[in-house]
Amino acid sequence: MGPRLVVDAALELSVVGSFAAPGYAIRRRLFDWEDPGRDALRGRTVAITGPTSGLGRAAARSLAAAGARVLLVGRSEERLRAVHDELAAVQGDDRFPVLVADMASLESVAAAVRSIREQEPRLDVLVDNAGVMPADRLQSPDGIELALATMVVGPFALLAGLLPLLRGNGGGRVISVTSGGMYTQAVDFDDLQWTSRPFSGPRAYAMAKRIQVALMREWARRLAGSGVTCNAMHPGWADTPGLAESLPGFYRLMRPLLRTPAQGADTITWLATAPEAGRSSGRLFLDRRPRPFDRVPATRLSAADRERLWEIVVALADVPDPAPD
Ligand SMILES: NC(=O)c1ccc[n+]([C@@H]2O[C@H](COP(=O)([O-])OP(=O)(O)OC[C@H]3O[C@@H](n4cnc5c(N)ncnc54)[C@H](OP(=O)(O)O)[C@@H]3O)[C@@H](O)[C@H]2O)c1
Structure with missing residues (x-):
């Protein structure tokens, strides 16, 4: 391992140093990161939730x-319009369609899928970013616990519906935005929806994120060789x-960092x-490098667990299996 990778690995072990701003700043210098050029995604279409x-x-x-055409997928037309207007003003052109969709509602996700498939001739990248940490145990319109509905079931249905478009160009990329919080949380198969124990927002959030990553690995395995790659990333803090809003105490304490x-x-x-990112699938990234899926052995999921989660979520999403084994 070269000296730069040693520094990177030491940072990663420190957790706080890695997840907070210094981790980003050090790695950016260490590896001489460049920003993508203005034409890196010219002619490509990205959908982001x-x-x-x-x-x-x-x-x-x-x-x-x-340079991408960016489909803005969110639940508030007004807030989407504000983003649209900012992007159009800064970029000097209008390639930012707005699509109202609630990721926690399967009906709304299905409508978004129909609309994108009707209107967009291609889709190159799907960024599954929308997230929520509910304070209480709330249910989606489909009766699914809200964190699971928003960050697992809705995104699964969205990807399932958009898969034909992503496959269409022979090289679609799927990016799931997860959280380092998932490292601490095991998946309780007997109570995925928090019906038989006291609800904890942070734990429900972390469990949904762990399931999201497990499914991303399962998507990657099932889509191997298709040209579609599926990776997760976590942003640090x-x-x-x-x-x-969701962790005010942590936020106050950590704000300077x-x-x-x-x-x-x-x-x-x-x-x-990045061209090299396009060759990777089924991995979890932080700061442009693959990171471990597990830090706490008790939270580790086996390949059989991941397949089991796939079956459960196919049923919850109420879609035909989008990538049968
Ligand atoms: N910030 C961090 O340090 C951190 C750390 C780890 C992981 N993450 C993850 O990063 C992602 C972005 O988080 P953030 O920190 O940027 O949070 P944020 O400021 O609260 O943004 C969350 C976004 O998700 C959207 N959203 C929430 N529920 C939705 C739904 N049902 N349907 C459609 N869109 C919905 C929100 O839309 P509205 O504008 O309509 O509310 C908002 O655009 C999340 O997945 C989060 O879990 C963040």
């Missing part, structure tokens, strides 16, 4: 700056409205643009 705030908004900006949204979102754009 949750572009109205925090990391999603930062990613939408940099994907737009890389970034100063966003979502973090401030948090990454900017653009720093947290950097690896999203890198995964969408």
Whole structure:
């Protein structure tokens, strides 16, 4: 291992040093990162969920700056319009269609799929970014616990529906935005929806994120050789409205050390643009490098567990199996 990789690995072990702003700044210098050129995604189409705030908004900006047509998929027309108007003004053209969709509603996701398939001749990148940490146990319109519905079931149905478009160009990229919080949380197969124990927002969130990563690995395995790659990334800790609202104590304590949204979102754009990222599938990234799936052995999921989760989520999403084994 070269000296730069040694520094990177030591940072990763420190957790706080890695996840907070110093981790980003050190790695950026260490590896001489460059931003994608203005034409890196020219002629390509990217769909991103949750572009109205925090990391999603930062990613939408940099994907737009890389030349992509960016489909802005979110639940508030007003907030989407504001992002659209900002991107169109900064980029000087209008390649940012707005699509209202609630990721927690399967009917809404199905409508979004229909609309994208009707209107878009191609889709090159799908960024699954929308996320929520509910304070209480809430249910989606489909009766699914809200964290699971928003970050697992809805995104699964969205990807299932858009797969034909992603396959169409022979090289689609799927990017799941997860959280380092998932390292601490095991998946309780007997209570995936928090019906038989006291609800904890942070734990429900972390479990949904762990399931999201497990499914991304399963997508990657099932789509191997198809040209479609599926990777997850976690952003470290970034100063966003979502973090401030969902973990106020942590936010106050860590604020001076948090990454900017653009720093947290950097690896999203890198995964969408870098040629080497296009050769990777089924991995979890932080700061442009693959990272371990597990840090706590008790939270590890086996290949059989991942297949089991796939079957469960296919049933919850109420779609035909999009990639049968
Ligand atoms: N910030 C961090 O340090 C951090 C760390 C680890 C992981 N993450 C992950 O990064 C992603 C972005 O988080 P953030 O920190 O940028 O949070 P944020 O500021 O709260 O942004 C969340 C985005 O998700 C959208 N969203 C939430 N529920 C939705 C739904 N049902 N349907 C459609 N869109 C929905 C929100 O839309 P509205 O504008 O309509 O609310 C917003 O655009 C999330 O997946 C989060 O879990 C963040």
